[in-house]
Amino acid sequence: MPPSGSACAASTDRGPAGPIALLISDIDGTLVNPGQTLTPGAVAAVRRLAAAGIGFTLVSSRPPRGMAALVAQLGVCLPFGAFNGGSLVAPDLSLITAHRLAPDVARGLLALFAERGVRIWVFADGDWLAPDPSGPNVARERRAIGFAPRVVVGFAEVMGRIDKIVGVCDDLDRLGRLEADAQAMFGDAAAIKVSQPGHLDVTHPLANKGEAVRAISERMGVDLRRLAVIGDSFNDVPMFAAAGFSVAMGQGPGAVKAQASAVTLSNAEDGFARAVERLILPYAAAAGA
Numbered sequence: 001m002p003p004s005g006s007a008c009a010a011s012t013d014r015g016p017a018g019p020i021a022l023l024i025s026d027i028d029g030t031l032v033n034p035g036q037t038l039t040p041g042a043v044a045a046v047r048r049l050a051a052a053g054i055g056f057t058l059v060s061s062r063p064p065r066g067m068a069a070l071v072a073q074l075g076v077c078l079p080f081g082a083f084n085g086g087s088l089v090a091p092d093l094s095l096i097t098a099h100r101l102a103p104d105v106a107r108g109l110l111a112l113f114a115e116r117g118v119r120i121w122v123f124a125d126g127d128w129l130a131p132d133p134s135g136p137n138v139a140r141e142r143r144a145i146g147f148a149p150r151v152v153v154g155f156a157e158v159m160g161r162i163d164k165i166v167g168v169c170d171d172l173d174r175l176g177r178l179e180a181d182a183q184a185m186f187g188d189a190a191a192i193k194v195s196q197p198g199h200l201d202v203t204h205p206l207a208n209k210g211e212a213v214r215a216i217s218e219r220m221g222v223d224l225r226r227l228a229v230i231g232d233s234f235n236d237v238p239m240f241a242a243a244g245f246s247v248a249m250g251q252g253p254g255a256v257k258a259q260a261s262a263v264t265l266s267n268a269e270d271g272f273a274r275a276v277e278r279l280i281l282p283y284a285a286a287a288g289a
Contacts, residue, residue: 016245016261020054020283022078022222023276024213024239026231027060027070028144028196030249031272036144038073041273046074049276052284055220057081059212061195061235063123063163064089066145079219083123083163084191084235085212086203088219097215099204100124103160105189109182109202110155110165116178118200119168121149124158137168137198164207167200175200193235201235210238228280230264230272232256245283247275 025031033039049056056074059081060067067082071091079088079096088096101109113120119136122129130138130149142148155162169175179200182192191208195201209231217227225244229236232249233256240246240259248260249271257263262279265271 016226016228016283018226018244018283020228020245020280021226022055022057022217022220023049023228023230023280024057024059024081024216024243025229025272026209026233026236027058027062027067029232029251029267030230030236031058031070032267033270034268036140038070039270039273041270043074045273045276048281049284050075052281054280054284055222057216059085059209059216059229059239061164061199061201062145063126063128064093064095065126065147068093069146079216081209081212081216084193084195084201084203084207085209085215086163086207088212088215098163099206100160101162101165101190101202101204105186106155106159106162106165109186109190112182112185113165113167113178116167116174118175118178120155121166121168122152122155122158122162123164123166124155124162129155129158135168136170163203165202166195167202168198169200170198172197193233195233195235208238209236210242213239213242228283230275232267245279247279 046056055078057076057078057080061084064082077091079090082089087098090096128149129152133149133151179192191203191205193201213229217224227243228245229239229243230247232252237259246260248257248263249267250264251266264275
């Protein structure tokens with residue numbers, strides 16, 4: 001198990017089966033702080049991973065273009081997952097694989113979201129499409145991904161090419177009811193998960209972070225037992241289940257933290273950097289023992 005003197009609390013008795021070869025991180029709520037920026041500690045932690053021979057890459061609900069600046073800043077040289085893993089992307093932003101929503105499923109979900117009165121965003125063809133450019137959370141999303149939405153009246157023109165639908169609502173109880181109803185109606189045909197407070201993400205059923213980390217591990221020839229992952233929200237739980245070792249952020253919901261091997265500090269307290277220092281790098285040292 002992780003060193004007992006760390007500031008990270010283990011949430012289960014499960015630890016890595018052996019030395020860690022690869023760390024895959026979520027972005028929002030995990031790698032970046034609440035202001036959506038990288039801390040010096042996080043940047044230094046990624047450099048220390050490279051120096052220790054541990055690979056590093058990302059899986060996020062963001063679109064590829066919204067991950068490009070972080071990929072460049074951190075020198076990520078491995079494939080990364082966008083749209084909750086729906087797209088596997090090379091560091092030069094060339095597309096390796098993509099899973100997109102079936103047109104009938106997308107139409108049904110869009111109709112359900114509109115009926116429930118939640119704001120709708122659609123990601124397709126490399127664009128962020130939104131009917132209202134000044135709606136709730138638009139400014140926050142624009143800061144996070146680094147580009148503005150394209151204003152549209154409807155989404156018919158991209159049907160069949162939709163990577164992700166987002167239902168946006170700050171009433172979390174209402175959004176929770178919508179999530180349950182959408183899963184009951186479309187659960188076999190779509191992955192439907194809250195990615196952060198106020199955002200309900202819908203992607204192809206194979207577009208989930210568990211499938212993404214499996215695909216990256218297979219592509220890199222890394223045994224899943226030597227894979228570590230770190231995240232903060234419900235859409236990160238599938239990758240917790242796939243990896244040999246998982247870390248939840250301290251500010252995450254209790255139900256998420258309960259699924260992880262260990263819990264670190266919050267993203268307001270440089271929890272990513274602390275997890276690398278206390279929970280990941282010690283197992284790199286074991287590789288050379």
